[in-house]
Amino acid sequence: MKSTGLYLSRASAIAMAIGVAIPALAQDQQTGAPTNSAATTAAAPLSDGASQQPGDIVVTALRRSESVLKVPAAISVLSGNDLKTVGVNTVNDIQNLVAGVNIGSGAFGTNVSIRGVTSTDQTSKGELGIAFNIDGAFVGRGQEEGVAFFDLERVEVLKGPQGTLYGRSSTGGAINIITKKPVLGEAGGYAKVEYGNYNAKRAEGAVNVPLGSMFAARFAGSFNDRDGYLKPVDTSVTGSPLANNGAGPSNARLSANGLPAKNDQKDATGRASLLFKPSDNITATVIATVGHIGGDGNGTVTADALDHGDPFHIVPNPVPSYVRENFQNFNEQLNWKFGNMQLDLLGNEQHFKDNSQNTTNGNPFDTGTPTAAGSFALDQYHGVFNTNQFEARISNVNPGFFEYVAGANYYHEKINESDHNWIAPLSSTGGLSDTSEWINSIDPVNTTEHKSYGIFGQVTLHPLEKIAIIGGLRYTHDESTRTGTFAVGGVPGCTYPNNCIGSVNNGFEKDHKITYKAGINFQATPRDLFYASVSTGFKAGGFNDFDPRTGTTAPYGPESLTAYEIGYKGRPLEKLTITADAYYYDYSKDQINGLTLFPTPAGIVGVLFTQLAPVKIYGVEGEAHYQLDRSTMLNVSLAYEHSKIVRLQTGYLGYLTGAFADFSGYALPNTPHFVANLSATHSIDLGNGAELRLRAASKISSSYFLTDYANAVRYKQGSFTRSDASVTYVAAGDRYTIQIFVENIENKLQRTSGPGGYNGTYGGFTGGQATPEVPGSAFPENSVAYGVSTPRYFGVRLGVKF
Template identity: 25%
Template sequence: MRAARLGETPPSRYERSAVSTGSLITRTREVLRRVGAKGAPAPRKGPALRGRNRGERDLNYSKWAADLVRTGDCQAGRLQPFREGERTRGTCSVTGHSRDRRADTPAVRRENRERDMRRKFCNACAVAALVAVLLLPDAAIAQTAGGASPGAQGNGGVQDNSGVTDIVVTAERLTTTTQRAPITIQVLSGEEIDKGGVTDLSGMQRVTAGVQIGQSGGNTQVFIRGVGSAAANPMSVPGVAFNVDGIYVGRPEGTSGNFYDLARVEVVKGPQGTLYGRNATGGAINLITNEPRLGTRSLDLSSEAGNYDLWRLTAAINLSIGETAAIRAAGNIVHRDGYLSDGTNDDIQQSARVRLKWEATPDVSLLLNADYSHLGGKGYDRVYLPRRPGSDPYEAQSSAAANAYQNALPGGLLAEDVQPDSFQNTKLYNLSAQLDWSLPFATLTLIPAYRHVDTNYAAHFGARVENHNVFAQQSMEVRLSHSSAALNWVIGGYYFDEDTKRGESFAKAAAFLSQYIISKPKTRSYAGFGQATVTIADGARLIGGLRYTSERKRFTGSNTSLITNSTKFYTGDATFNKVSYKVGAEYDVSSRNLLYATYSTGDKSGGFSSSASPNEYAPERLEALEIGTKNRFLNNKLQINLSGFRWKYKAVQDTRPAIDATGTLGVATFNSGDATLYGGTLELTARPTRADSFSLSVEYTHSRYDSFSFLAPSLPPPAPGFNPASTGCAVTGPYAPGAALPVPAYGSSTNTGPSPAFLGDCRGFQVARVPKWSGLASYRHEFSLANGGSISFDGNLTFASARWLTIDFVPAERDNAYALFDASLTYNSPDQRYAVSVFGRNLTGSVYYSGGIQNALIPGLIAANIGAPRTYGVRAMVRLGH
């Protein structure tokens, strides 16, 4: 072993021990692969590693070998401080944490005493396991060699050729695996995202259970178990937090252009108010992109072609800069024609991302990120429900037949036909950094970020609507985290500042004049949070977390009345202070069986509408009880997770098109009432053989509105007024201003508006966008070829039962159950460098919808989001230098 260079930190005793076993490990790798022992690491390609990097590589091998003789569970220290890009072996973290490489000083020895003891034990077990393998007779090796196949990394975890994969997640700001996290979470690897053809957030509905995703112009509407936001303008906020590399994305428009070169996607269900803060009532979707890898030069290429003139090219290059830095550059180009008859619902995007990682010292690492995306084409539009008799499901609103159909409907007021002039032009710029500093008592993490979104699009919602919105977001998160055998904790602070400029026009809507909306919302938020898990007995732990958020919202704006052509001015200024918390307990029945129970809360901030008085709405809140168990059986060949939940959904924020008492048309957000949801989730994963794997996720959700009411003003001609046919709810009234109401509306028992109004009461309805049953099932079989390559078959089925598309509850908004079947056949070369795949998505040709909005001028006519039709194509992949 060479001596340390001048200025280089000497290796620790543990590293020296690991390197000393390096030659033994090297000599036995081929034997181990012949044996087919589970989890055998693949050989490292490219130039040989030297010095400390080689020691880290061999350290991974020794830790893996230790897993051969252990139960596969590291009870102590199973969580490590949150740092993206970490890896695990078995269920024990191998983080490459900088404290492992410090100089051997007394202070460090005191801090790492428990960890060093575990490491020494692992190292001793590694040597024992390797010696045992060397002593195996040739006959035993020959008997076990049959059917062995090289391991493969997947889901950000460790591929076990004889069992279920362990998936690494950071959803709770600490690195662990899905089986050790007391939450309901689904994780998809970057490979699964690519295979599923997911190029934007709306595609996640096809690959996840319990998630409904719609589109409104440039806005993506995400719902988890019915909790989310149908917002169609910047005056509302999402109810499911979307994060990219740990950075909260405040606007649905900002979620685009991120689905390439991904390590994994985490979908967390249930309120995440403690760690994620505001606007995470329904849960969170976390995108984790691939980090630069030190000591590696690699190139990944992927190309795809299919029907609807689809072509996609994705590339990523990783370059090492010396021994302590690396850069990764990735790009993505997508072109696909639209599914609708006028070319809308296309996919035109170009994206690029550059990431630089620098390990400045053994204790300090810095990760810099810059990315840019552009979305073009015609953008998203909708189709009419109920469908025109005999029409194609993908008939656009702008077709001559569709225009004749809508204009002939009772109450049709459109003076002009819908024109095929939709467009989309969105640009996104993002800058961020992450600094991790290992202190003697904890790891300090700093994440500053700036995001800029400039979106311009035109679509049709009963009239041509053109939007030009600009969002500028700044944020800073500071965290301290620590992990030990007895206590894991994270504390931090968060700052968020957003300025928005909104311009919207309704062009020549009906017999009325054009309408223009201008507003400038501003949001500033501060938060402090903490969460800890403490061991109280062998295998038993308690969980506690708390977050305080103070948020101020201000806005100024104007809106032109459709009827009088007069301009109305709006202002608002409100501060919302909220406390979110989480309490719970977890217990290890055995090393592979976990029981947990949690009670958590989440809040979505209140705000203002620029039309439809009253223009202020209150925050909504979700309180959730969850009880679950996570289990491995049959030597890790079978995994069964089961959870039950009960949610109390208070002051629900809903969105509907409305004309207020001044004749101003808009999409208003209001507090509709309360709802109760309860149900359960079953997740089953099985790997009966090395060549076969099967997974099933089924979710049952019972949902009902305990209270739901709204007021609709009764307007004189020429205004369209309120038509009871526009709702399936019970309607009474009109009620004069100040008159008592039979049920409260907008938080008041009287009509607080300036004009007579009808009252709608929707109690008892199923919560919109919540199917009673939903789920997905997948099967994979791999055929080994004589040349060492393989052919794999993948089949996936996604299904959901009937549900309401939006909150008017008219018959056209009730969508039937659907099932989508995807399949692919992939050839992998013997060295795993090349692959070719043919695929088909929605092979059953199912017609399904994910949301909608009622025409404010034609009651009962719904503009609905329609899902993708049957698609097919071929995909080729090249991976060099791994």
């Protein structure tokens, strides 16, 4: 959407973007104070063997610069210097380093889950459960979170509701991406290149340019090109024996000839930053980011292949699949200190275009109905996202008896989209029928707007030398509006790839909420902090396209979560840093999505249906970092979590039979009971300032479930390990590096999203697997399919600093 005039010079931002190409989106809105560019990780292992401890890291997670060991909240930090070394290229890789975080990808982009809190509606009318921020600017759609990570200062992962300082869409936490900013008076930069299996070619670089005593510029870029690892192969598929009214199953031979491998990576991004610092008290920064995300899209692996076959071979789908996304983002920030006060202003504009087509990789005879027809499903999506936001904050500069942060923010997102869901019939030769025969099943064509504003404040009082009391409030007002049409069940005369216009499908939901935080800190010694808090989160409500109780569009309410937390942070020994945290969530209203049935002249169609359910979550987490000696660092992070749905009845066939599946007492999806991250780094002195750095790491996870609420089935991902290793040669002064690495040594794929394709007998919900995929059953083979994690990846990385 167009700029509303609330922002600093957009023209200057556009000028900086010319001739640049890269990802990441903006800049640190928190304070103008400098951050620690050498910060290492508090959640991931140190990769450089240096003596710096996690407590030395300066973060701005609570809207002011402070040591991570002084922040009374559960926070993990990944250093920008270490991200490539430990194999972090996108947000999806964070789950391999930070316990309690699970991330999947689907048709609507990235979906982040922290401690079981997530978003189950990623469509344009849904809201995220985890706030994703780039340089302080909120990113509202999963598609927009897929940018590459490069030239970053650090990544902060906050766990637990952040309703006071962050507001909307932070029910379960926040992920803050902070990019590197220009530095006055310094000329230099770096370049990194990488080559690996799957023909992976990656590169990134940055240069800092001084422009006199008050100006500096930084130009950075990133390029990623990797072939897919899910390869279509010739496959014979057979339908249910119930097909053809009992006369026998349908079958076909599907050809993989000429089809590309899926789950590839193709993106390029450029970022330009300009710093203006006329005095120590005034800092202004403008950042422009432009980029492209492409490729052949995500594929899915069938349950049969994961359990018994080759998980890297998928069922071919002759329908083209592709990703075509482009974005331009502009971020303007002013930090002004006067006396003991600081004013922070942030303006941000985001423009994102998505023109993609997503196809399934399952059995075209998976309908489970007595028919001979086979077909492929595809999602053809066109979306234009325009976002404006502004935030103003004021805070005290020097610590004292009374510390405060107060501010207000405004957010406006407008989405114009058409989301075509087609059924492409299978021809008699096993190929595709003519596109004129393709049937449109669901097609919303609409404009959706999200408006939000908030007023917030948080104070910290120090009544005693070692005691601090925290109190915070935020008032948030949210509105969601949709104007458009919704076609279901096929529209006569509408053919691929055109918009299919159905009946009017307008919706509106307005919510307001006061969220709070109250806590107490006890700084027992300068190195030991104990804290306790109670806080609330907020995620706005929305509306269902069809509510069976009203027979039309109807709203649903906002989420409600209250978190109780106690923790410790400190250095009980000079070389040992420990953080520990215990929490209990009263998740009284969790937005959970299933399907309801929508009657149409062409038949009954299932559409997304959201309802609120009470959930309980509790757990403990801990991290330990031990500097064994100057050259060796050991890192351990552990997380135990238990979740339980208190009350939920769902399952789309319940709307026909009246017999809903009861999920009461079952755990939330993507929540393993136990996760451990272990790593060790060791440096060997080669003389003349050169070093050889060794790193080994492993993630250990217990089993968890993926839940299909619509079909009332749960699917189990078994326990697993995922291990990495690297050897890095570092020349004197870190002038250049050579690294040999391997990630996911086990070469196992884990289920991360889905499932899709279940059409077995209703009542398959057993707390375990769905109806078995065996020949002769009513459930055809190669039907149920999942999104999966990345396979073994190995290669070499070269880096140079100048």
